[in-house]
Amino acid sequence: MFRLIKLIIEILIIAAIVFWFIQNPGTIQINWLGYATETRVDIAVLILFVFIFIIVILHGIYRKIVTFPEKWKEAQKKKQMYHALDLILENFEARAAKNIKKTLNTMKSLEKLFPEHKLIEKIKGISFLEEGRDKKALRIFEKLSHSPQTKFLGLKYLVEYYLKNGSDEQVLTTLREIFYTCPHQTEFHRLLLRYEIKDQSWKNAITVIMSMMKHREITAVDFRRLKGSVLFFWGKSEYENQKDLDHLKLVEEAYELRPGFSPIACFLAYAYLENNQSDQAKAVIERSWRTMPHIDLVTCYREIHKEQSVMEWIKTIEKLHALNPDSLMSHFYMLQACFDAELWGQVKSHLEIILKKEPHEGALFYYNQLKTLKPEIAASLDKFISTDIDPKSFPAWQCKECGVLQQEWEFFCTSCHEMNSLLWGLPKKIVPRIS
């Protein structure tokens, strides 16, 4: 609307000017360098307009010529960008379809546009690896690992390459290089720790654990558990080689970190016992018992008190039980000891406490034994047995990751190979219910 009004006004102004010239005819004389010409005013104005018009057009053409190379370059660049985008999308498609040949071809074309680009190199390396051209892949990853900008990228894929094709030593060496040259890259800490432990490089393992704690990859509890376990293995191997109490210091340090962990407590207690330090041995077992009663602690405690008669032994183990009287596990081991000593009254009271609170398979086993041996005592416990209970298993080491049960503690779960994942206790149900 506005443009229409503007156009009408423009036409009106031109018409008015033309009309004015028709109404007021006249002539104009131009003298220039001795030439003289006379013309009508309206024609002179027209010529002036045409002259201005020609100058404007000439200026436009001049500008086009001057800016042409730049525009041409820009257009080429745009074309290249679209080409690159096409290649990248094609590469996406090829990778999604797991078409390695096509992936490598698109990578080759992209490489011409962006030579030595680190991501292109990386995808090329991975594709070579997938295609089984290991040597070529290895060369690319090694090249990446030598340049400061792509060091981590190269080392990272070297680790993956060696995990697939290399030796443990190659994996460990590469992981160590990442640890010491790229200290902010934490994603391989766990793997490195696993390999340091496998390599029995205990000191390095401790360094890795410290770094994991520093980067808050593990909780304080996990830190104590991990460091305690590593120190334990370290000290154990040193002690077993030398049989020297000085070498026990590492195990003692481990015990301070994990006083409730029976493998360390038992090892330490047996070592003290061997060196005729039975008081220290007793103290270790008792402190561990307060934290977490375990059957191995009872066995070790019996060894310390091996000269005692059965009745004396019962009195001793009662004292041990008194250190952790609320623990059902402690009641369970008391139940076992009293059963062996045929102290039926005590068997009944311990069994009753367990059946009331947590009727696990171990307790049900003794209840069934009692049914044959002492039916009248078993009958008095019948009211705690219901047919719909779903008892937990015997106490055991259970992997907190995969749930597998093991009688012996080990650093790595034998099933899922998780590190330090075995916990002592009453495992969740894995066998059919007992009626």
Ligand SMILES: [Zn+2]
């Ligand atoms: Zn496991």
